[in-house]
Amino acid sequence: MIFKKIKILHLFGIIIRKVNKILLKDLGLCDYAVAWEAQTKVHQNLIHQKRYPEENSAATPHQLIMCEHPHVYTLGKSGSKDNLLYPVQELDRIGATFYEINRGGDITYHGPGQLVVYPILDLEQIEADVHKYVRGLEEVIIKLCGTFQVQTERISGYTGVWVTQNDSKPRKICAIGVHLSRWVSLHGLAFNVYPDLNYFNHIVPCGISPEQMQVTSLEKEIGNKPNLEEVKKRFVQLFLEQFQLDLIP
Numbered sequence: 001m002i003f004k005k006i007k008i009l010h011l012f013g014i015i016i017r018k019v020n021k022i023l024l025k026d027l028g029l030c031d032y033a034v035a036w037e038a039q040t041k042v043h044q045n046l047i048h049q050k051r052y053p054e055e056n057s058a059a060t061p062h063q064l065i066m067c068e069h070p071h072v073y074t075l076g077k078s079g080s081k082d083n084l085l086y087p088v089q090e091l092d093r094i095g096a097t098f099y100e101i102n103r104g105g106d107i108t109y110h111g112p113g114q115l116v117v118y119p120i121l122d123l124e125q126i127e128a129d130v131h132k133y134v135r136g137l138e139e140v141i142i143k144l145c146g147t148f149q150v151q152t153e154r155i156s157g158y159t160g161v162w163v164t165q166n167d168s169k170p171r172k173i174c175a176i177g178v179h180l181s182r183w184v185s186l187h188g189l190a191f192n193v194y195p196d197l198n199y200f201n202h203i204v205p206c207g208i209s210p211e212q213m214q215v216t217s218l219e220k221e222i223g224n225k226p227n228l229e230e231v232k233k234r235f236v237q238l239f240l241e242q243f244q245l246d247l248i249p
Contacts, residue, residue, distance in 0.1 A: 019060070019061055019062065019122070019125050020125075020244065020245055020246055021061045021062070021245065021246050021247075021248050022061055022062040022063065022064050022121075022240070022245045022246070022247060022248065023061045023062070023063045023064070023247075023248045024063075024064050024066070024236060024247055024248075025038070025063060025064070025065050025066070026066045026067070026232070027065060027066065027067035028067060028068065029067070029068045029069070029070065029112065030067050030068075030069065031069070031070060031072075032069050032070075032072045032074070032097065032099055032110065033099075035065065035067050035069070035116070035118065036099075036101075038065055038118075039065060039118050039120060039186055039187075040186070042063045042065075042120040043120050043181070043184055043185075043186050045060055046060055046062075046120065046122055046184045047181060047182050047184050050122065050124075050182055050183075050184070051182075061248060062119070062120060062121045062122065062125070062126075062245065063119075063120045064117065064118075064119050064120075064236070064239065065117070065118040065119075065120065065188075066115065066116070066117050066118075066232060066235075066236075067116050067118075068110075068111075068112050068113070068114060068115070068116060068228075069110040069111060069112075069114070069116060070095070070096075070097075070111065070112065071094065071095050071096035071097070071109075071110075071111045071112075071199060072096060072097045072098070072099065072109070072110050072111070073091070073096060073097070073098045073099075073107060073108070073109055073110075073202070073203060074098075074099045074100075074101050074103075074107070074108055074110065075098070075099070075100045075101065075106070075107045076101065076102075076103045076104055076105035076106055076107070076108075076177050077100075077101070077102050077103065077104065077179075078104060078105065078106065079105065079106035079107050079207060080106065080107075080207065082204075083106055083107045083203055083204040083207050084098065084107055084202070084203055085201075085202050085203060085204065086202040086203075094199070094202070096199070096202075101187070102179050102186070103177035103178060103179045103186065103187035104159075104177050104178060104179065105159065105175070105176075105177035105206060105207075106204075106205075106206050106207030107203050107204065107205070107206070107207065108175045108177070108190060108203070108205060108206060109190075109195075109199050109200050109202075109203060109205070110190055111195045111196060111199055112195065112196075113192075113193055113194040113195040113196065113217075113219075113228070114190055114191065114192055114193060114195040115190070115191040115193050115228065115231060115232065115235065116188070116189070116190050116191075117188045117189050117190075117191070117235070117239075118186070118187060118188040119137075119185060119188050119239070120184065120185060120186065121133070121184070121185045121243070122183060122184050123180065123183045123184070123185060124183045126243050126244070126245070128243075130178070130180055133178070133185065134159060134176055134178065135154075136242050136243060137176050137178075137188070137189050138154055138159075138160070138161050138174075138176065139242055140235065140238045140239050140242050141161040141173070141174045141189065141191055142154075142161055143238050143242075144191070144231070144234055144235055144238055145161070145163075145173065145218070145221075147234050148218060148221075148222055148226065149222070150163065150173075150218065150221045150222060151163070151164075151165055152164075152173060152174075155170055158206075158208070159175075159176050159177070159206075160172055160174055160175050160176050160206070161173055161174040161176075162213075163216055163221055168214070169212070169213055169214050170212075170213045170214070171213070171214045171215065171216035171221075172205065172206070172208075172213055172214070172215050172216065173191065173192050173215075173216050173217065173218065173221070174189055174190065174191045174192065175189065175190045175205070175206055176188070176189045176190075177189075191218075191231075191235070192215065192216065192217035192218065193217060193218050193219065193226055193228055193231050194217055194218065194219035194225050194226065194228075195217060197215055197216070197217060197220070200215045218231070
């Protein structure tokens with residue numbers, strides 16, 4: 001039995017196993033559609049478990065999906081297509097694709113050199129509402145940047161993580177957008193490790209004008225190209241600590 005930390009919760013008269021284990025899945029460089037399929041499969045399994053707990057002899061673990069994407073722009077449900085500054089039908093000229101998706105937030109870019117993380121978590125199991133969950137994701141990135149001696153922070157009224165040193169405009173280093181269904185999370189965060197930042201010039205990132213903010217990367221802030229595998233390793237450790245989860249070997 002792999003679930004060593006299981007508590008029994010009583011919610012609306014239903015017995016629920018509290019799961020403190022999470023499975024890590026690294027997809028490497030993969031198309032957005034592949035990662036979306038992987039997310040939705042786990043998401044649907046967790047929701048099914050919540051609806052029909054009597055059918056499950058063992059609790060299904062949370063899952064942490066990590067990957068990089070080829071050049072792609074995604075637009076959240078509250079976003080505007082006007083924030084894509086390049087004609088959709090001509091995106092193939094720059095080797096990019098476009099998806100409209102059901103996460104929160106506006107438009108963002110994903111590409112090689114960017115760490116994209118999709119935590120599929122039952123927030124009731126980790127005793128978090130959406131606000132606490134998003135603040136937790138931000139805290140992981142703030143601490144991660146700190147391990148590279150890059151000082152980052154939150155900005156009131158905006159989601160994500162920002163570099164505000166050197167008295168310049170705030171520079172966004174991590175975008176966050178999530179969606180919940182029956183308190184099970186979808187989507188996640190995109191942390192700029194060493195992506196080609198020129199691709200952000202084709203959008204109004206997160207719907208925030210360039211007069212208000214800029215985009216940056218870990219590479220740009222520290223002056224050299226970080227090792228992505230080392231970044232992943234540090235991220236996973238900080239994520240587990242933040243949400244008090246244990247990794248399934």
